[in-house]
Amino acid sequence: MMDERKKIVLVTGAEGGIGKAVVTLFLEQGWRVIGVDRRKNVVSQNPDLHFIEADISDPSQIEMIFKEAKNVTDVLDAVINNAAIQVSKSILDTTAEEWDITMASNLRSVFLGVKLAHPFLKQAGGGAVVNVSSVHAIATSANISAYAASKGGLLALTRAMAIEFAPDAIRVNAVLPGAVDTPMLRSSMERGLFGDATIEMRLDNLANKTVNGRVGTPREIANAIYFLANEEQSSFMTGQALVVDGGATARLSTE
Numbered sequence: 001m002m003d004e005r006k007k008i009v010l011v012t013g014a015e016g017g018i019g020k021a022v023v024t025l026f027l028e029q030g031w032r033v034i035g036v037d038r039r040k041n042v043v044s045q046n047p048d049l050h051f052i053e054a055d056i057s058d059p060s061q062i063e064m065i066f067k068e069a070k071n072v073t074d075v076l077d078a079v080i081n082n083a084a085i086q087v088s089k090s091i092l093d094t095t096a097e098e099w100d101i102t103m104a105s106n107l108r109s110v111f112l113g114v115k116l117a118h119p120f121l122k123q124a125g126g127g128a129v130v131n132v133s134s135v136h137a138i139a140t141s142a143n144i145s146a147y148a149a150s151k152g153g154l155l156a157l158t159r160a161m162a163i164e165f166a167p168d169a170i171r172v173n174a175v176l177p178g179a180v181d182t183p184m185l186r187s188s189m190e191r192g193l194f195g196d197a198t199i200e201m202r203l204d205n206l207a208n209k210t211v212n213g214r215v216g217t218p219r220e221i222a223n224a225i226y227f228l229a230n231e232e233q234s235s236f237m238t239g240q241a242l243v244v245d246g247g248a249t250a251r252l253s254t255e
Contacts, residue, residue: 006030006031006032006048007030007031007032007077007078008031008032008033008034008072008073008075008076008077008078009026009031009032009033009034009076009077009078009079009080009229010033010034010036010065010069010076010078010079010080010117011023011026011033011034011035011036011080011082012036012037012056012080012081012082012083012109012113013036013037013082013083013084013132014033014035014036014037014041014051014082015035015037015039015040015041016037016082016083017180017181017218018082018132018177018180018218018221018222018225019035019037019082019083020218021217021218021219021221021222022080022082022221022222022225022226023035023049024222025219025222025223025225025226026226026229027046027048027049029226031048031077031078032048032049032050032073033048033049033050034050034051034052034069034072034073034076035049035050035051035052036051036052036053036054036056036065036083037051037053037054037083038053038054038055038056038083039053040053041053050072052064052065052068052069056083056105056109056113057085057101057104057105057108057109058104059108059112062109062112062113062116063116065113065116066113066116066117066120069120073120074120074123075120075121075123075124076117076120076121076124076127077121077124077127077128077229078127078128078129078130078229079113079114079117079121079127079128079129079130080130080132080225080229081109081110081113081114081129081130081131081132082132082225083105083106083109084105084106084132084147084150084151085101085102085105085106085147086102086144086147087099087101087102087144087146087147088143088144088147089143089146090142090143090145091145094145094146098146099146102146102147102149102150103146103149103150103153105150106147106150106151106154107150107153107154107157110131110154110157111157114129114161114172117129118165118168118170121165121168121170122168122170125169126168126169126170126171127169127170127171127231128170128171128172128173128228128229128230128231128234129161129165129170129171129172129173130172130173130174130175130225130228130229131154131157131158131172131173131174131175132174132175132177132221132225133151133152133154133155133158133174133175133176133241134147134148134151134176134177135176135177135178135243135245135248135249136148136151136152137151137152137154137155137176137241138152138155138176138241138243138249139249151176154174155174155176155241158172158173158174158239158241159239162238162239162240163239166238171228171231171234171235171237171238172238172239173228173234173237173238173239173240173241173242174240174241174242175221175224175225175228175242175244176241176242176243176244176245177216177221177244177245178210178215178216178243178244178245178246178248178249179210179215179216179245179246179248180215180216180217180218180220180221181215181216181217181218210245210246210247210248211246211247211248211250211251212246212247213246214246215246216244216245216246220244221244224242224244227242228242
């Protein structure tokens with residue numbers, strides 16, 4: 001009797017806070033992982049992790065990712081579109097170039113990447129796409145317009161992909177993280193986005209605005225992503241937006 005093959009997932013933004021947690025969790029669950037990031041990978045001894053250094057804002061590099069992936073596998077059971085950038089500026093101060101690179105990184109990359117991933121997913125007999133959006137897609141704040149627009153567009157794209165890919169048994173869902181303690185969040189705080197206090201004080205202030213009274217951890221978001229990627233756990237879910245924000249969007253801003 002042949003051994004059942006290991007499932008395989010491709011994860012973009014694999015070197016980010018959430019990305020690393022996602023890679024770790026899938027490996028723990030016995031999956032093979034193709035990790036993609038524009039930053040170099042810290043050398044891993046895990047034979048089930050294959051790293052591709054690439055910038056997903058560049059269409060030619062997206063094509064390169066899947067050409068290299070073809071050397072590793074003919075199938076993908078899941079694709080996690082996690083890579084993103086954030087520009088923390090007012091609408092009036094955001095340049096056309098900053099707007100365009102945000103859309104290229106956060107939205108166009110998913111459109112192009114999933115098109116190229118589709119044959120791999122279909123070859124596997126179906127699978128899952130999980131797009132990492134943001135609570136900024138449904139409730140946002142000042143000085144983050146390009147990011148919010150890209151993440152809102154990602155929700156619409158998620159629904160469209162779910163409809164078009166259902167005949168191929170490919171489910172497409174989105175995770176909408178709230179405040180999560182990642183390098184991206186801390187970087188925005190270092191730019192003064194949340195006031196002049198220390199970063200720890202700003203994190204505490206942010207935590208107090210959630211119902212749970214704390215910011216999330218990358219592992220908690222990874223757990224939600226894995227739930228949507230795992231056919232046994234979420235087989236009847238597609239085209240949906242799963243909010244994981246400690247209850248932040250449940251509370252009225254006027255309360």
